[in-house]
Amino acid sequence: MVTGRNASCKNVDKVLEELSDGCDICLEMRDVTPLLLIENGDQYYVNVRGIIDRLRLLDVQTLVQSRFGVECARLFKVIIDFKYIGERQLGEICLMNLNEVRQCLYTMMNENYLEVQEIPRSVDRDPHRTYYAWYVPWIALHEKVLCSMYNCLGNLLERKQLILTKQEELSTQLPTSKSKAGQRENLDAQLQMANNALAKVQVAITKLLHQIMLHRDF
Structure with missing residues (x-):
């Protein structure tokens, strides 16, 4: 038999679990910002920094969409999720052809919303054998x-x-x-x-x- 006090504790535990959802997922992989973080296994505190960063991110994504359009906003979000990613991968994930992807990327790069990192695959740094990874320069x-x-x-x-x-x-x-x-x-x-x-x-x-x-x- 469950007493009122035990039921109340279980409800609290359930709420805490829901608010801290995502804490056990790698930061680079999760798309959910937990409202609470867990410390020492049983101590909870509000994830203020994470919430603010998420709000800033959503605000910037809205700005990108209003300035560059839906396609660019979709690419921008994928780049955020992957941190560094190439053009072909972006095209496959966003279901866009390579020319459209490049046009969007260079449009955003010209406005300093994106930057590209060159990763040479050979000592001579041949452009044809160089991997170009796009990323968001957050600062x-x-x-x-x-x-x-x-x-x-x-x-x-x-x-x-x-x-x-x-x-x-x-x-x-x-x-x-x-x-x-x-x-x-x-x-x-x-x-x-x-x-x-x-x-x-x-x-x-x-x-x-x-x-x-x-x-x-x-």
């Missing part, structure tokens, strides 16, 4: 992502200021147009458009600030 890419976010934030703040200036100009014109109904309606419509644009820009700024906080402050 440089992280700095690039942050720099891009700062530039984007600057553009958004500039855009916000322009909208505020436009709102102020429209607001000053409203009292002088009371006698002209058509002009008043036109000004009201422009002011509403400016308000909508300002709301969208503010949402984008807030979201971007959260992303900057994730990549800079943790």
